[in-house]
Amino acid sequence: MKHQTVAVLLLIVVSALVSPHLVIGVKRPRCTVEDKNNVLAHCGHYTIRGHPKEIPPKHSSCCKAAEGHDMQCIVDLLNVTERKNHDQRAIIDLETACN
Numbered sequence: 001m002k003h004q005t006v007a008v009l010l011l012i013v014v015s016a017l018v019s020p021h022l023v024i025g026v027k028r029p030r031c032t033v034e035d036k037n038n039v040l041a042h043c044g045h046y047t048i049r050g051h052p053k054e055i056p057p058k059h060s061s062c063c064k065a066a067e068g069h070d071m072q073c074i075v076d077l078l079n080v081t082e083r084k085n086h087d088q089r090a091i092i093d094l095e096t097a098c099n
């Protein structure tokens, strides 16, 4: 086999082995009530209903709290009161705002 062919085959094998781990590693699929409370504590003023929409700065404590978390997972943990007080769309949007 040519060197190039071997290199391409190796690359495919390595990618296949590595990528499932990458997907899990980049975005933690699970979140805890603690994570949710942390996000609300630091991002609450960005997500509360009826407030003018503000985008948190990338280096804010809010983005630090949101970092690495699946915001849909955070939203799923909101209780009735929090659901009523916070704009779920705004929480989901933190993911893009902070990236």
Ligand SMILES: *[C@@H]1O[C@H](CO)[C@@H](O)[C@H](O)[C@H]1NC(C)=O
Pocket (backbone or CB within 6 Å): 037, 079, 080, 081, 082
């Ligand atoms: C929702 O969670 C908040 C923060 O933990 C708490 O203060 C509030 O009492 C809870 N509300 C309900 C209905 O469980």
